Amino acid sequence: MFASLLIASLTGIIYYSCAVTWFLFTFMVVLCSWQRQIDFLFKILLLTLPFMVYFIYNSHCLQQQVNQKNDKQHHVRGIIFPDDIQIDGANLKATAQLDNHEKVKLYWLFPDEKIKNMWIENNKVICFQAEAELRRIPGPTNFNQFDSQKFYLTKSITHQINIKSWYTEVAKPSTLLQKIRYQLHEWHSVGIHNAERLPSPLSAYAEALILGTTPQSLYEDNPGVQTLGLIHLFSVSGFHVTFLMTLLMQISRRIWFPKEYTILVLSIILIAYFIFAGEPDVLIRSIISGELILLKDLTNKKIKAQVIWSLSLLFSLAMVPQILLTLGVQLSFAQKLTFWQTNILMSLVSFPLIIQQQYTWHILQTFINFAAIPIFGTVIVPLVMIGFFGQYIPFLTYITNLIIRYFAYMVDLCATLPGNFVVGKILTH
CATH class of the missing domain: 2.40.50.140 (Nucleic acid-binding proteins)
Incomplete structure (x- = not known):
């Protein structure tokens, strides 16, 4: 845990050096040094050095890319x-x-x-x-x-x-793996085109929640989503991976499919889903965590949740060194917190993001999130899936779109309630 957090803070000072990233890195160095165990510090140093060399080399290559002449x-x-x-x-x-x-x-x-x-x-x-x-x-x-x-x-x-x-x-494609990758992207494109044919707002909800793309119409037609800080609900994340794993596990149990084969099939499906969703960075942590959990179930070994979290962070940084510079990924690493802790964290983290872009803050944001998150997970997401996969049945499309439209209307209505304060621009220099 200490090593993964130290390495994560190291990416901040290499790729986005500022007072905040230097503070986090210094804090982690002090925290690790506080342990006062030579063997512990040696292990952390041994693990950190290869990552540091890799990050510096990657940053150098990126800078060379930046310096290309027009x-x-x-x-x-x-x-x-x-x-x-x-x-x-x-x-x-x-x-x-x-x-x-x-x-x-x-x-x-x-x-x-x-x-x-x-x-x-x-x-x-x-x-x-x-x-x-x-x-x-x-x-x-x-x-x-x-x-x-x-x-x-x-x-x-x-x-x-x-x-x-x-x-x-x-x-x-020149190889079988390349052919599979191309095919998954093509199916993803077909899915996007099918979603675009659906009525609004079901169309935008389906693109965001099932296909991992966020159409501009989502925010243009649903202004309350941004005002109330509900943007995180429309990003493919650990929820989708957990939902997929749980669904397939339940189906395999019902048909008495052997556990070992189920785990093998699931591990392949998770990677395929990542490619199908457009290979978004925000899904990397969830996919790696899912694979580690499947490996744990296959070997019947007890692996602490903190170890899985740390390994998923390290593997994510190895694949995409700048992965922690985006808000969506930062929030995805908070999924092991409780519902209340996650909601409060999202409110705190999204506060500077929203006021930096909109210069306003709605006092009801945290309370609306408490109500919207469970409704979203238990009602809206299943309805979107029913509406998308049952789009050739007009009645299903009409009913699901009607309910989703009512939910979107309630969100926009809440956004118009008193409590939206103009904060103004926060100076950073």
């Missing part, structure tokens, strides 16, 4: 997953993976309506070669504007390409 005539090759594509008017936006393993934001202006419709209907992984303008993702140009550059840097995305001309074709 190039108006740049030849690029790569792939685009269909579930990473967004159509905004006459513009195509996507996250592309280049042949050099670098991720970039991709932009292209459709030449005509016919080609646009072809991209709208596309569910295949696309391979491309292009002549494009390569430039750094721009920072905010207006006072208090959203900082895209800083946001994408946490995802190791530093540049964007504006396509001038290109050649595209359906990507052909």
Whole structure:
């Protein structure tokens, strides 16, 4: 536990050095030193050093990527997953993976309506070669504007390409694992397109809760979600993994499927679900924890919850060193707390985030969360699943959408109640 927290604080000073991250790192160093056991300190040092070297090297590579010069005539090759594509008017936006393993934001202006419709209907992984303008993702140009550059840097995305001309074709996987990965992303894209055909607000709820994508319409049509700090409810998280594991375990018991085979199948399904959901960073901890729990059940060994939590943190940092720089992942590591502790923690952590973006704070946020979380888990999520998977039965779609619309209306109504205070911008310099 001490080692994992020390390593986690180390990522803060390497990737986002500031007074807060240095305070957390210093606090963890003092806390570890307070143990005053030479063998304990030696073990922590032995575990921390490889991670420190890895983080420094990764940070150096990221800085080299940042320092790339803008190039108006740049030849690029790569792939685009269909579930990473967004159509905004006459513009195509996507996250592309280049042949050099670098991720970039991709932009292209459709030449005509016919080609646009072809991209709208596309569910295949696309391979491309292009002549494009390569430039750094721009920072905010207006006072208090959203900082895209800083946001994408946490995802190791530093540049964007504006396509001038290109050649595209359906990507052909070269290995079985690549074929499986492509297929899961294609199914995810089909799911997104099916969800978009559902009535509102069921459509946005299904995209967020089942498919792990957050459409802009979710916040535009449901302003109360942001005002009351309920954003965390619409992120795929440990709840989804736990729900999936529990459901499949119950089904296997009912059909008398051997425990060992159930665990093996579940371990594969968890990885497949991670890829299907679009490989979001926020799911990494949950998937690793689930795999460790399955391993514990398979070997019948007693592993403390703190050990599983620590190992999942270390594996997550090894896979994505900057994973703790996002709020959603930070909250996901609090899932072992009680319902009351988790709710209070979410309120405390989301407070600076909300006032930094909206400069307001609703005094009812914590109380609404206490009521909304159990309703969401026991009523809304099952209804969304029924509405999504039963979308070809009009009656089911109508009823589930009606109930969800009423829930969304109540959230928006609560957001209009007195108690929304204007805090103003908090100066950080």
